[in-house]
Amino acid sequence: MPASSEATVTLTGDLHARPAGALSMAAARYAAEIVLVAGGREANAKSVLAVMQLGASSGQPVTVRAAGADAAAAVAAVTEALTAATKVGD
Amino acid sequence: MAATVGIVLVSHSAELAAGAAELAGQVGGGAVRVAAAGGTSDGRLGTSADKVAAAVRSAAAGGGGVVVLPDLGSSVLTVRSLLADGELADLGPVELADAPFVEGAVAAAVTAAAGGSLTDVLAAAREARHAGKL
Numbered sequence: 473m474p475a476s477s478e479a480t481v482t483l484t485g486d487l488h489a490r491p492a493g494a495l496s497m498a499a500a501r502y503a504a505e506i507v508l509v510a511g512g513r514e515a516n517a518k519s520v521l522a523v524m525q526l527g528a529s530s531g532q533p534v535t536v537r538a539a540g541a542d543a544a545a546a547v548a549a550v551t552e553a554l555t556a557a558t559k560v561g562d
Numbered sequence: 563m564a565a566t567v568g569i570v571l572v573s574h575s576a577e578l579a580a581g582a583a584e585l586a587g588q589v590g591g592g593a594v595r596v597a598a599a600g601g602t603s604d605g606r607l608g609t610s611a612d613k614v615a616a617a618v619r620s621a622a623a624g625g626g627g628v629v630v631l632p633d634l635g636s637s638v639l640t641v642r643s644l645l646a647d648g649e650l651a652d653l654g655p656v657e658l659a660d661a662p663f664v665e666g667a668v669a670a671a672v673t674a675a676a677g678g679s680l681t682d683v684l685a686a687a688r689e690a691r692h693a694g695k696l
Contacts, residue, residue, distance in 0.1 A: 490588060
């Protein structure tokens with residue numbers, strides 16, 4: 473069974489275009505499948521358009537789930553990208 | 563450094579091509595070549611084979627090939643004509659993507675910036691057709 477990992481972050485910024493781009497680029501460095509869950513919807517973290525479509529915003533919890541050999545490192549990197557998201561307009 | 567894929571945005575409008583290139587480049591964290599080819603050589607709405615060829619030449623400098631996204635109509639015809647005439651043959655692989663202009667450009671730029679192959683970048687652009695915004 474492949475390794476899996478999960479973490480939840482409460483956003484202090486919004487997943488608008490540039491943060492979503494940074495998050496997807498961070499996710500692309502890992503082989504693991506990485507899913508974001510927010511507001512009852514799921515998105516492939518490696519797809520910038522899917523990440524934006526979540527429409528996740530400040531104050532909302534986002535869960536990162538990864539499955540694969542490098543799942544733990546992938547969750548750490550994506551969690552960091554979520555934490556770095558800025559608010560729209562900032 | 564590994565070869566990177568470049569992106570060319572071809573539009574009837576110089577402003578549309580340049581604006582979409584700026585947006586895609588920024589969402590890609592500045593780590594991707596996005597070249598714009600918009601308008602005619604005398605500044606009108608339309609497409610210019612010379613501008614497209616120059617943009618492909620610039621985007622090809624990363625060495626990983628080029629994905630071209632046309633807006634519509636003559637943008638498609640101009641790129642197809644350049645490809646058919648072999649005028650871009652010395653620049654490495656050049657693929658024309660059937661994709662939405664803005665979403666395709668952003669998805670392609672992020673995939674290219676993350677080190678994706680020509681196949682990955684082309685697929686990201688095409689798959690943008692199926693992505694919702696809401």
